[in-house]
Amino acid sequence: MNDIVSSKTLAAALSEAAICAEDFARMRDANLARWPTGAAIDFDEAVAHHKALPQKKQLAEAMRRAHAERRCLTQPRGGFATLAMQKELMQALDRDGLADIVPTTTDSYTRNEQFAAAQKGVDESERLGRSLLNGFPVVNYGLAACRELIASIDKPAILLTGTSMPKLTAEIGFAAGYTGYLGSGIAYTTSYIKELSIADGIRNYQYLDRLAALYAEHGVELHRRQPGFLTGTNIPPCIAIAIAVLDCLLAAAQGVRHYGLELAQTLHLVQDAAAIAACESLAQEYLAKKGYHDVFTPITSLHWMGAWPRDDAQSATLVSYGGTLAAIGGATSVTTKTTHEAYGIPTPQANAEGLRITRMAIYLARGIRLAGLPEYETEKALIGREVRAILDKVLEMGDGDVAVGSVRAFEAGVLDVPWSPNRHVKSRVMPARDARGYLRIFDPGNLPLPRDVMEVHAEGLRERAANEGIAFDRELAIRSVYELSEPLSKLLPD
Amino acid sequence: MNDIVSSKTLAAALSEAAICAEDFARMRDANLARWPTGAAIDFDEAVAHHKALPQKKQLAEAMRRAHAERRCLTQPRGGFATLAMQKELMQALDRDGLADIVPTTTDSYTRNEQFAAAQKGVDESERLGRSLLNGFPVVNYGLAACRELIASIDKPAILLTGTSMPKLTAEIGFAAGYTGYLGSGIAYTTSYIKELSIADGIRNYQYLDRLAALYAEHGVELHRRQPGFLTGTNIPPCIAIAIAVLDCLLAAAQGVRHYGLELAQTLHLVQDAAAIAACESLAQEYLAKKGYHDVFTPITSLHWMGAWPRDDAQSATLVSYGGTLAAIGGATSVTTKTTHEAYGIPTPQANAEGLRITRMAIYLARGIRLAGLPEYETEKALIGREVRAILDKVLEMGDGDVAVGSVRAFEAGVLDVPWSPNRHVKSRVMPARDARGYLRIFDPGNLPLPRDVMEVHAEGLRERAANEGIAFDRELAIRSVYELSEPLSKLLPD
Amino acid sequence: MNGAPPSAARRFTLVTGVIGADTHIVGNRILSMALEEAGYRVVQLGALTPAGDFIKAAVETAADAILVSSLYGQGELDCRGFRDLCVEAGLDDILLYVGGNLVVGKQPWEDIEKRFLDMGFDRAFPPGTRVDDALAALAADFASRTAHAGEP
Amino acid sequence: MNGAPPSAARRFTLVTGVIGADTHIVGNRILSMALEEAGYRVVQLGALTPAGDFIKAAVETAADAILVSSLYGQGELDCRGFRDLCVEAGLDDILLYVGGNLVVGKQPWEDIEKRFLDMGFDRAFPPGTRVDDALAALAADFASRTAHAGEP
Numbered sequence A, B: 001m002n003d004i005v006s007s008k009t010l011a012a013a014l015s016e017a018a019i020c021a022e023d024f025a026r027m028r029d030a031n032l033a034r035w036p037t038g039a040a041i042d043f044d045e046a047v048a049h050h051k052a053l054p055q056k057k058q059l060a061e062a063m064r065r066a067h068a069e070r071r072c073l074t075q076p077r078g079g080f081a082t083l084a085m086q087k088e089l090m091q092a093l094d095r096d097g098l099a100d101i102v103p104t105t106t107d108s109y110t111r112n113e114q115f116a117a118a119q120k121g122v123d124e125s126e127r128l129g130r131s132l133l134n135g136f137p138v139v140n141y142g143l144a145a146c147r148e149l150i151a152s153i154d155k156p157a158i159l160l161t162g163t164s165m166p167k168l169t170a171e172i173g174f175a176a177g178y179t180g181y182l183g184s185g186i187a188y189t190t191s192y193i194k195e196l197s198i199a200d201g202i203r204n205y206q207y208l209d210r211l212a213a214l215y216a217e218h219g220v221e222l223h224r225r226q227p228g229f230l231t232g233t234n235i236p237p238c239i240a241i242a243i244a245v246l247d248c249l250l251a252a253a254q255g256v257r258h259y260g261l262e263l264a265q266t267l268h269l270v271q272d273a274a275a276i277a278a279c280e281s282l283a284q285e286y287l288a289k290k291g292y293h294d295v296f297t298p299i300t301s302l303h304w305m306g307a308w309p310r311d312d313a314q315s316a317t318l319v320s321y322g323g324t325l326a327a328i329g330g331a332t333s334v335t336t337k338t339t340h341e342a343y344g345i346p347t348p349q350a351n352a353e354g355l356r357i358t359r360m361a362i363y364l365a366r367g368i369r370l371a372g373l374p375e376y377e378t379e380k381a382l383i384g385r386e387v388r389a390i391l392d393k394v395l396e397m398g399d400g401d402v403a404v405g406s407v408r409a410f411e412a413g414v415l416d417v418p419w420s421p422n423r424h425v426k427s428r429v430m431p432a433r434d435a436r437g438y439l440r441i442f443d444p445g446n447l448p449l450p451r452d453v454m455e456v457h458a459e460g461l462r463e464r465a466a467n468e469g470i471a472f473d474r475e476l477a478i479r480s481v482y483e484l485s486e487p488l489s490k491l492l493p494d
Numbered sequence C, D: 001m002n003g004a005p006p007s008a009a010r011r012f013t014l015v016t017g018v019i020g021a022d023t024h025i026v027g028n029r030i031l032s033m034a035l036e037e038a039g040y041r042v043v044q045l046g047a048l049t050p051a052g053d054f055i056k057a058a059v060e061t062a063a064d065a066i067l068v069s070s071l072y073g074q075g076e077l078d079c080r081g082f083r084d085l086c087v088e089a090g091l092d093d094i095l096l097y098v099g100g101n102l103v104v105g106k107q108p109w110e111d112i113e114k115r116f117l118d119m120g121f122d123r124a125f126p127p128g129t130r131v132d133d134a135l136a137a138l139a140a141d142f143a144s145r146t147a148h149a150g151e152p
Ligand code: B12
Pocket: B077, B079, B105, B106, B108, B111, B134, B135, B162, B191, B192, B229, B230, B231, B232, B233, B305, B306, B307, B308, B309, B340, B341, B342, B343, B344, B345, B346, B419, B420, B421, B481, C021, C022, C023, C024, C025, C026, C027, C028, C030, C031, C067, C068, C069, C070, C071, C072, C073, C074, C097, C098, C099, C100, C101, C102, C103, C104, C105, C106, C125, C126, C127, C128, C129, C130, C131, C134
């Protein structure tokens, strides 16, 4: 069961290099043998199944079309414990929510490969008639059940499996006909696990990306996607983008040519639009540096990932504004939340409502772009300088190897993620929101950000500290964690 | 009872000139004698009452402060038939909605001075325990009841009385301590009545503005406001602004020095921001031309005034986006709607929710402005050219007299309002929404718009006709009336 | 738009208007335009029309139906006794429709509809009704009436 | 922040952590920092902590209370039998708090609270609880416990 061991034994020295065919074949056999449902996987049959899927269920194709037409697709999150509940949910999201992409979120036991615990969760949920799991246990249910889910909707399906141990879930999911998979080695390892090393997280996703590339080699293009939200807690664009680019380069090295990049919204219109534009161009810039000229990198914007208010009205605004930010920013898709966010996993109805609120906002913002707005151009340039400063240092530390460089950079704090549960991440960097609503860095830790750039960050933060009459210290960062969850009477007193 | 007669007899030839003191005294006596509750009005006592009001209840002051601090205040609409219902409503808007300005909307019988019918509405509402009137009958209840309402809240109160016959309502409202009054002679006469002439509508509001000026002479500054929404149905900025400026010049001539201007949202971020900025600068430009250099003209942005969707989710987005548009546009206040809009007058709870959704949107958009965005600057310049073309022609037609010019301009269709119920308005102008979401003019009727400007309008409209494969005719205008009320499955099919 | 009148032979006359002190003319005007396009003879009374004026116009034009619009919420007061006025004027079985936002506030449609049918309207139409639905209803009702015309 | 521990004399020890496979560390970390600032000795187990580890740490550090965080919804499964584990380990009446988004979905707080009190927790805290509320509760509970310390 323990994935850390298996990956250690299989992959000796860490490197970005593509896993060679023989090793990969051996790794796949070992992996599929870890749980009974793995036995049902037949790669050639899976490829045939994908080729038989109608175009409207192929996410890679849908993302390419939306990108070309400058449309913004909608996608929620959603997972329940039992097949019946999950099917009802996915159908509601498809029909009542008009979702363009329908998700299957896995539960947290599955994410940590505690399949026995997941089974208990399924049984208890059946017994009590309500879901006790926060997602759908894909591995326990296996191939046939997943195909039943996908057959019950008219849209492409994506697997959302926040985990640094995706190997079994991915094999079953891809074979079942999921055409999208969210997850990456660096991002998820910094936010979803405590003990696993960055190196092992990277190894696990090299497996996944290699698998996606294998499907591509057989004529099946899948939508791989990097989870840019990290800990979802006030991640400044430069940190999200730097890690997104690194995960992207690692995937490209395994042969992936379709790799979406996510960015959590900062909720500042100008900063988010600038970040979305900067992310795509920086990804292409570094892909080119490494010699990749044919990787498709659409951007997905994520509704506010930090703490939500407990007032439905305030939450409705975060949902609606989230659609506005994604559309004006030019994202190719947006991942939606709901008015239930502060409380619990939404009902299918609340989830569909969040999709419709967002879709209406996208309609209203059609055609609006900020290119040419002085403040926007300045912010975009600032983000570019920040990201390059970090990435160039990482590549240098790895002597050109992205995997090695990333591991060393985390050890040195040159790569850092705020509020990480992972003990291999320094988490010294401290973000905070400034007086004008920009998400800035209060304490960079060891991030190699130029002094003058940090001056820009400090300025707005000092202004806020002054406005609120508080010290220029950690309190700024903590207040910023709570800020958006505060009642209006505190945010904007009358 | 018939106001048309009374105003005719009192004011001989129409002119913009201020009503002289003697005439005004006689007009007031005649007016107050029209209904029993008029007898309670004592001007000096009323002035003393205003001076005793706490600052937090003075709207003129609140608007000046908000304008200086670049804040956007929130204000709903709201009126029910009985005193008890109205008090409960105003308290809910104040406390649960955090409204910065609390409204009292009058019912439609009162608006048409059918006070006996209004009384029946009150009695029936008492009997059935629910409101059968769409507003509060201020005249029937009179001075004391209105003071009781204002005493029950902690904010400034404004009277919303969509009518071209405001004289009795205004006397009672001002005396009761309402510090704001929405309404104007040209705007309301084009949208709220069928038979009354533009001239008589102007006369009725000359009375009201003269009264507001009289309070000012006695040291009580009131917030007068022009209702820019007209028929609320796809009013292009140039028409709304031209009429707002004319109503403003008429008020200034009566001595008013605090006059807010409203603009209904087009729901296009760039067009709305440009319109708000253009409206304030054009008002000041023409005030200066007429020699007024000390009139305060804050802008109020109005949530979508056309047909609403019947889906709560879509409506929530219109409410939220309405806050975004007002804040980014730099409006000094925003008038809010609710998710009940397509169905009926909202409950106090739904109304308060609309306020909170909007307030959160204002918070999120703080500090964001579009100045410098090329598309914004172009649109602002376009609006300026359109408005000047109309206004210069109107002033010319009146030989410099705004009142006379306005009446003649409506007769000639040089001033025109789409979808007007008033038979003195040509209503030949036909607006429609173009392919990029801009509200444009499909058929200008006799509006004196430059040919090259109309070319800009026609271009985007032709593009839409082409996109939707329909003829470039009236159908475009009718579709645009329904557009925002259509279900998402039609607006943005998946 | 579909739902043209059943018999081209005979041209039906309709009276339209917005009742009471109600200024909402947009929907009523679009509806009236659509009715004309569909071949009906339409007498448009416009906004702010007293109940009595509808009856007067219907008598003068020997109208086959009256289509009352009420959007502003006070229709519940304005429409009371409308059928009685018709009967008094000898329009005993003239077809009566009412539509719009008929009452104050968001109330269950079933309740609203019942209230107006009880007032003697043959049909009531909920908020946001599209013209095609109105046309279809008229076509159906006139068709059945012509069919039963001969009967006692 | 208010609510400092009642007796400066004796320093209370608290064990904190996020139970089960739950990665939500932010709130738990802020809470732990606040508890330290308030003068408590805090043993932080961090995210993804099995129930057993809480008990082990509490025994080793002779803790006065265990503060369990659960945000991800599966706390209802993870927390079952938590009190029994304490009793087995001889921590019969150690103070047990649980807080966060304890169950899957938006359920009435009364139901959720009852479920966790029945599991043997002394207090349960709803979504979005602020640290001051946690500090106040601890101060109150320790005060009454010290007061009744002498009693049989
Ligand atoms: C535009 C508008 C206005 C404009 C009207 C301009 C004009 N002169 O026409 C302005 C801004 C002036 C206005 C004023 C007021 N309005 Co208004 N207005 C609206 C709004 C936003 C859209 C109406 C519209 O034009 N819809 C588009 C047209 C095409 O659709 P329609 O009118 O519904 O008509 C269609 C159908 O109803 C149907 N239909 C209509 N009549 C009939 C009749 C028959 C027989 C049939 C078969 C079908 C049918 O066919 C039409 C075509 O498809 C509605 C809310 C909404 N619907 O979103 C509120 C609304 C109608 N207004 C309302 C109110 C209360 C007012 C005011 C009293 C102000 C106030 N207190 O807030 C004043 C009215 C004063 C007066 N004396 O009448 C309320 C009514 C509340 C209620 N019933 O409980 C509404 C519902 C908004 C709300 N939720 O509060 N309004």
